[in-house]
Amino acid sequence: MLDCKHASHLLSRSLERPLSLQLRLALRLHLLLCDACTQFSRQLVLLRAAVGSLSRRIENDHSLVLPDQARERIAGALAVRAQPAGDSGRQPQGGGD
Amino acid sequence: MPSPENTHDWLAEHGDYLYRYALARLRAPHLAEDAVQETLLAAMQGSGYAGKSSARTWLTGILKHKIIDQFRRQQRETALEEPEEIADDAPGMDEFFEGRHWSEPPQSWGEPASLLQQDQFLQILQDCMDKLPKKLARIFLLREVEETDNDEICKELEISPTNAWVMLYRARMGLRKCLELNWIGEGR
Numbered sequence: 001m002l003d004c005k006h007a008s009h010l011l012s013r014s015l016e017r018p019l020s021l022q023l024r025l026a027l028r029l030h031l032l033l034c035d036a037c038t039q040f041s042r043q044l045v046l047l048r049a050a051v052g053s054l055s056r057r058i059e060n061d062h063s064l065v066l067p068d069q070a071r072e073r074i075a076g077a078l079a080v081r082a083q084p085a086g087d088s089g090r091q092p093q094g095g096g097d
Numbered sequence: 098m099p100s101p102e103n104t105h106d107w108l109a110e111h112g113d114y115l116y117r118y119a120l121a122r123l124r125a126p127h128l129a130e131d132a133v134q135e136t137l138l139a140a141m142q143g144s145g146y147a148g149k150s151s152a153r154t155w156l157t158g159i160l161k162h163k164i165i166d167q168f169r170r171q172q173r174e175t176a177l178e179e180p181e182e183i184a185d186d187a188p189g190m191d192e193f194f195e196g197r198h199w200s201e202p203p204q205s206w207g208e209p210a211s212l213l214q215q216d217q218f219l220q221i222l223q224d225c226m227d228k229l230p231k232k233l234a235r236i237f238l239l240r241e242v243e244e245t246d247n248d249e250i251c252k253e254l255e256i257s258p259t260n261a262w263v264m265l266y267r268a269r270m271g272l273r274k275c276l277e278l279n280w281i282g283e284g285r
């Protein structure tokens with residue numbers, strides 16, 4: 001018989017990869033008998049949806065724009081890179097790592 | 098190879114879009130700005146744009162890779178700061194359980210469809226994500242927003258599947274507890 005700790009771990013893992021039939025059955029049996037883990041299972045689904053919803057809000061929020069300073073900096077970096085590379089052939093990447 | 102004029106047009110036309118896309122995943126303005134810059138620089142050097150898809154789609158494809166690069170870089174930096182953060186095989190969730198049972202059993206948060214419409218609920222979720230250890234928050238975002246599948250996360254971040262499961266589990270457990278304290282506690 002699964003305990004709640006194990007069941008909660010399996011519930012989270014089942015969002016990543018299908019569980020074996022044996023584990024699925026054990027989990028289903030546990031959920032039948034356990035309200036707390038049933039709630040947890042709902043919470044996991046809700047968390048996933050809510051995080052997606054937060055991100056879509058950011059994507060669709062047209063008041064969020066690339067700040068002018070950043071835009072100028074990027075335009076500057078593009079202009080530098082656009083200059084003929086000379087005879088070095090390959091320019092070093094900006095990051096330097 | 099795209100001409101420099103193209104790249105500047107792309108910055109003008111798609112800069113805001115790319116910025117929001119990056120912000121939704123990286124959740125930090127300076128990192129999002131860097132990702133946009135790296136994307137346009139790569140676009141300028143690349144020969145990949147054949148005009149088959151829209152420029153925006155093509156740029157977004159490059160941006161996705163740049164975002165994953167950012168994640169990887171940050172995870173490495175964080176690894177130096179919090180070396181003991183994640184053990185490979187230890188869920189280490191004792192704080193949530195007393196013996197075999199939940200120390201604070203999960204509660205209902207309300208009707209899912211209505212919760213997702215509520216600014217307050219989403220704001221609390223955002224605050225809770227900000228409170229998670231950064232490493233957990235990032236892998237959670239990479240998984241849930243980018244919908245990167247588990248194998249790809251493991252490959253990109255150079256971690257084992259078990260480690261990824263444990264980190265996602267801990268992120269979810271941390272978030273649900275935080276939401277329960279802050280949402281059930283005062284919101285309802």
